[in-house]
Structure formats: C-alpha cells, structure tokens
Amino acid sequence: MRAATTAMGSHYVPNTKIPTLVFPTSAQAARHVALRIESLIRQNNSAGRPTVLGLPTGSTPVGLYRELIRLHQEAGLDFSRVITFNLDEYFPMQPDDPHSYRRWMQETFFDHVNLPPQNIHIPDGTVPPDDVEEYCTRYEQQIRRAGGIDLMVLGIGRTGHVGFNEPGSTRNSRTRRVTLDPVTRRDAAGGFFGENNVPHQALTMGVGTILEAKRIVLLAFGEHKAPIVQKAVEGTMTDAIAASFLQQHPDATFLLDESAAGSLTALSRPWAVGPIEWTPALIRRAVIWLSLKVGKALLKLSDDDFREHELYELLREHGPAERLGRLVFDQMMATICTHPGLPISDCRSQIADLSAPSSAPQSEISNLKSPILVFSPHPDDDVISMGGTLIRLVEQNHPVHVAYMTSGNIAVFDHDAWRFTDFVVEFNRLFAIDSEHTECVKERVQAFLRTKQPGQPDSEDLLKIKALIRTTEARAAALACGIEPENLSFMDLRFYRTGTIAKAPIHPQDIDDIVALLKRVRPAQLYVAGEMSDPHGTHRTCAEAIFQAVRRVRSEGLSFEVWLYRGAWEEWEPHVVERVVPVAPADLERKKMAIFRHQSQKDRAMFPGGSDRREFWQRAEDRNRATAQVYDQLGLPEFYALEGFVPWRDG
Numbered sequence: 001m002r003a004a005t006t007a008m009g010s011h012y013v014p015n016t017k018i019p020t021l022v023f024p025t026s027a028q029a030a031r032h033v034a035l036r037i038e039s040l041i042r043q044n045n046s047a048g049r050p051t052v053l054g055l056p057t058g059s060t061p062v063g064l065y066r067e068l069i070r071l072h073q074e075a076g077l078d079f080s081r082v083i084t085f086n087l088d089e090y091f092p093m094q095p096d097d098p099h100s101y102r103r104w105m106q107e108t109f110f111d112h113v114n115l116p117p118q119n120i121h122i123p124d125g126t127v128p129p130d131d132v133e134e135y136c137t138r139y140e141q142q143i144r145r146a147g148g149i150d151l152m153v154l155g156i157g158r159t160g161h162v163g164f165n166e167p168g169s170t171r172n173s174r175t176r177r178v179t180l181d182p183v184t185r186r187d188a189a190g191g192f193f194g195e196n197n198v199p200h201q202a203l204t205m206g207v208g209t210i211l212e213a214k215r216i217v218l219l220a221f222g223e224h225k226a227p228i229v230q231k232a233v234e235g236t237m238t239d240a241i242a243a244s245f246l247q248q249h250p251d252a253t254f255l256l257d258e259s260a261a262g263s264l265t266a267l268s269r270p271w272a273v274g275p276i277e278w279t280p281a282l283i284r285r286a287v288i289w290l291s292l293k294v295g296k297a298l299l300k301l302s303d304d305d306f307r308e309h310e311l312y313e314l315l316r317e318h319g320p321a322e323r324l325g326r327l328v329f330d331q332m333m334a335t336i337c338t339h340p341g342l343p344i345s346d347c348r349s350q351i352a353d354l355s356a357p358s359s360a361p362q363s364e365i366s367n368l369k370s371p372i373l374v375f376s377p378h379p380d381d382d383v384i385s386m387g388g389t390l391i392r393l394v395e396q397n398h399p400v401h402v403a404y405m406t407s408g409n410i411a412v413f414d415h416d417a418w419r420f421t422d423f424v425v426e427f428n429r430l431f432a433i434d435s436e437h438t439e440c441v442k443e444r445v446q447a448f449l450r451t452k453q454p455g456q457p458d459s460e461d462l463l464k465i466k467a468l469i470r471t472t473e474a475r476a477a478a479l480a481c482g483i484e485p486e487n488l489s490f491m492d493l494r495f496y497r498t499g500t501i502a503k504a505p506i507h508p509q510d511i512d513d514i515v516a517l518l519k520r521v522r523p524a525q526l527y528v529a530g531e532m533s534d535p536h537g538t539h540r541t542c543a544e545a546i547f548q549a550v551r552r553v554r555s556e557g558l559s560f561e562v563w564l565y566r567g568a569w570e571e572w573e574p575h576v577v578e579r580v581v582p583v584a585p586a587d588l589e590r591k592k593m594a595i596f597r598h599q600s601q602k603d604r605a606m607f608p609g610g611s612d613r614r615e616f617w618q619r620a621e622d623r624n625r626a627t628a629q630v631y632d633q634l635g636l637p638e639f640y641a642l643e644g645f646v647p648w649r650d651g
Helices: 027-046 062-075 101-108 129-145 182-188 207-211 223-234 243-247 281-292 303-307 314-317 321-333 352-357 382-394 414-430 434-451 459-482 508-521 536-555 585-596 614-634
Strands: 018-025 051-054 084-085 088-091 151-154 174-179 201-203 213-221 252-257 371-374 400-404 488-489 525-529 561-565 579-583 641-647
Touching: 018 027, 018 525, 027 051, 027 151, 027 252, 051 536, 084 101, 084 129, 088 101, 088 129, 101 434, 129 174, 129 201, 129 321, 174 182, 182 252, 213 243, 223 243, 223 252, 281 614, 303 321, 314 321, 314 579, 371 382, 371 508, 382 400, 382 561, 382 579, 382 585, 382 614, 382 641, 400 459, 400 508, 414 434, 414 459, 414 488, 434 459, 459 585, 508 536, 508 641, 525 536, 525 614, 579 585, 579 614, 585 614, 614 641
Parallel strands: 018 252, 051 084, 051 151, 151 213, 213 252, 371 400, 371 525, 400 488, 525 561
Antiparallel strands: 088 201, 174 201, 561 641, 579 641
C-alpha cells in the first residue's frame, strides 16, 4: 500500500511515525529539497525578511548544494539575505585544515553563491577548551537573535546521530562539546586517511536546538542507511537514536532514495501494513520471505504457513500454498544460468553442464561469441564482484572487455608508493639503465612523503605513481581471469581526479568517453556496478554516467543487455535476482587469486567502507557462498557459490 505519488515519481510511505518521502534516486531527492529552499528564500526575499537555514556537511548533502548553486547561477536565486548555521565541527580543528567543516562548506557551497560572510555561522573548532561552554551558549544566542532556524537540513549517521548527537544525547540537549562514537570515527576514517587521525571530539548543535527549527528535512541515501532509518521512523523514541526524537517535531520529513528506504515495513513487507495489489514481483518477494522465515523449502510451504504470517490475502487470491510455492520455485530455477554470455531469453538452467569439466564440448548455443563489456568503477570491482562470471565468460570464448573507470589512486598507501619508487630505481641500476631522472623523481617523492601530514592531498608525482600501481594490479588480476591486456581500457574519468575522497560532478566529456567505448566494442552485454551503497560515492557516480551514455547510444540504434552486479559492500536480495551464475570451488579459488593480484588493497584497504573489517576477498567468498546457501534453503539445486545479477531497465 502506498500513498499517492507526488512530484518526480516520489511517494509517501504509510505507517511511519515521521512523514517519509521516497524518491527513485538521491539526485531527485536533493532537487526536491533545493526547490523547497528556493521557494522559501524567494518568498522571504519578496517580503524583505531573512531566511535562516540549518546546514549539514558530509557526502549526503553534496547534491543539494550543487543544485542550489545551479539555481543561483542559472535562475538568479539570491542568497544575500540568507543566514546559515552549521550543525557541527570537529574539535579541535583549524578552519583551513583539509578536514575542517568550515573549509568544506566554503569550497562546496559558500564560495559559489552570494551569501555574505557575516551571515555564515559554523562552530569554531579553535575555541580554547576552557571557553567551550561559554562559546556554545553564544552560538545558541546567535540562532535566537536571527529569529530561529526556518529550515533545518539533516543527515543521519549509522548510529542514528543527527549533527554529532551520538547515542545517549537527550531530548533537551543544547549546543555543546561531545565525544564521538567509535562507529562514527570509523565511518570518517577514509576522509582522514586512517581512524587514528579522526578527532575524538566535536562541537554540535543539541537535539533540543535542532527540534526548535520551524521545519526539518532529513536526507538519507544508500542501503547502508536503511537499518537506522527504519529504527528512527518506525521504532520507539529513544536517546539511543537521536534521530528518533524527530517523531515529536510538528513539521519534520525524511527524504530517502529507494535504497535507504529498503528496510521500511511498507516496502520490505507491504502486506503487513495493509491491503495491497498482489503483483508478480510482490508475490515472489512474499513467498521467498515466507520460505526463509519459516525455514521451509518453497515446495514444502503449507497453507498454515501463509495464514500464520500475515499472508492470508495472498493465499486466498492466488493460492493454495502448493501453487504459490511451485510458481516461485520455477521462477527461481529460471535464474540459474551456466552460460552467462547468452541473452536472457536464451539462457536456461543447464545443471548437467556443471558436472562436466570446463573443457568438455558445450551445447551449440554456447559457441556463440558475444562481445562483453564490464565497467569497473575502481580497478578491483570487476574481480571482487563478478570474477567467477568473468572466468566462465572467457572459458566460453566470449570476447570480454573491461573498462576501469577511475584510477583508484587515492586508495594506495604511501608506503606502497615509497616501495615502488625504490623498486624502479634499483631495477634501472640492476640492468644498467640510465636512471638519473628516476633518481630525481624518487628523491622528490620521498621528500614529500617524509613531510606529508595526515590527510594532506598527494602531490602530482605521487598520484601518478599510485595510479600506475593500481593499473598494473588490474592487468594482473584480469589476466588471472583469462582476459588479455589489449581488452582492458583505463578511462581515468575526470570527476575522480581530485586527489581526495570528495569528487567533482560527472564531466560531460566523461559521458562522451563512455559513449565512444560503447560504439567501439559494440557489446551484446554490459555489466555495471549496481552497488549504490558504496560509501565513497564512486559507484553511484559511475553508474549515473554509464546510464546517460547508454540512453544516448540506444537512441542511435545500438542495442544490448545491461546487467547490474554487486559484491563489494552489499549483495542482491533473492527476490530481485534474475540471473545467478554458479561458481565452482576451483573457480572461486581463481577468483580469490585474481583479487590477491591487487596487492595494494590486500590485508588492509585504505577505505574499507563502513564497519566491515574483512578483506575484499573474504567478503566476496562469504557473499557468493551465502547466495548459494539461500538457494539451497529455498529448495533449489545446491551450489558451492553463486554470483547474482539484476537487469537494468531504464525508468
């Protein structure tokens, strides 16, 4: 059951304790908030009143700020009467530090609009410790003198914090110094190039301060936010989750993309909320959920199982249980594909082939040689997420091409770059190659590394060396899967070339480069990272760029299937999977060996992402085997491991 659809394909989610609006994409959610802010500013400007905004930092509001900048530059939105109050700042923190929220706000937003400097208020991370309490009191007074906050924009952390109101923050807390939760510091570690560099404290508006805003919107994007969003909008109000206090606010709204909304009951189990229209997709979702819930195979489900788990209407309208179980069983059997290079219309379960060695004669259709193009956002996403499928595609003689979209250079440790500069110099010396220039580069790079501060952006020399490390690792990993170097493209898209975690918007030339590659390869199948919960945003940006390019070439008559893969951070839920490729024990070992070729990411990745401390090869193995276990639990054929895929359908 859904409320009426609103603008841009969004809809309100029923049965939540806070109004919750879901958008198809994060970009649409950001645009919605930007338009609300634009309307408020224009209305107040016409009346000669200031507009007071409460603003957040982090990756979530970047799209909002870019849209506001666009409205200023293209639609004349005037910020001269706007007054802003930021939520928080690390403590201690110098304003010009690369990690300072003041600097981040200047570079991301304030420098691009006509907002007077005297109207900008950000907690001061340089206040002497003994003066912090008095300073925080003055910050509260400044908000009151401005007339209070008209619209507060929030994000939400995985601990449920808004601002830096960590678990334990009370409903009436005010602006103050706080100690950061270990989870929060861990999530921030990537931006600080190591958890040890993340400050232990911060200054933040309190929950009570936030709740005094006239209107509040909270933005949350990505699967990794889904569990805490569900607790905040559906759970009980508690100081363990500061965002839950928004349940008391008269005009607070959560704005989510579909991924962040995924754990809400109305989306994950809509039959538990009220009457629904039983579409084929919902029937499949409900029956799989029931099978896993009661621990019975699909073909063993009984009428009582449906009645006892809020699925009486499904049973009455589409039952009996035997029919429903058989329907979904047949659908899931059709997802098993041992010849992934075939079109979806031709790929059928060929379980018998699994017992034959890979060199055995294949069926006639397997001799079709279809060009395959795999887009890998980082240099290792291809082997981590679909290495087993790559191996099978190569074995079945499909020309496999891989396009590495970014250099991945910021994810290389300094000590690896140091080691490789040593290696090149010694290599030249060993083979009597003139190494005068190499020695000069080595001295320059190592001199920079000796004085480099935590979080300081790399020099141009260092970025080039780190990019080369990842390029050669990607070649070695692809070769381990049987893909020759001439079939690899290193695109080095422009949006990534910032030298920091924060990325620029996608560049029009990036789209053109993808279009050119599609026209050159002319693939029958395209594989794209569909892992929008990537905590660094690179997967999301790459996917958006690819989809724009795909729309363009399709309009020109180029046709191909587009498959989405996952594996580095999340895995597909079984009810959405439309193709799984079996991975035998030997092939899973080959896949792991390919992942090992990325030595700079081995043992400890620079940006592991969230709280998952496993190495990427461990994640890949665990998730592939877990997918196979789910199929086994549903009563489907038992496999050692499975890689799952979902087709992309535009719109």
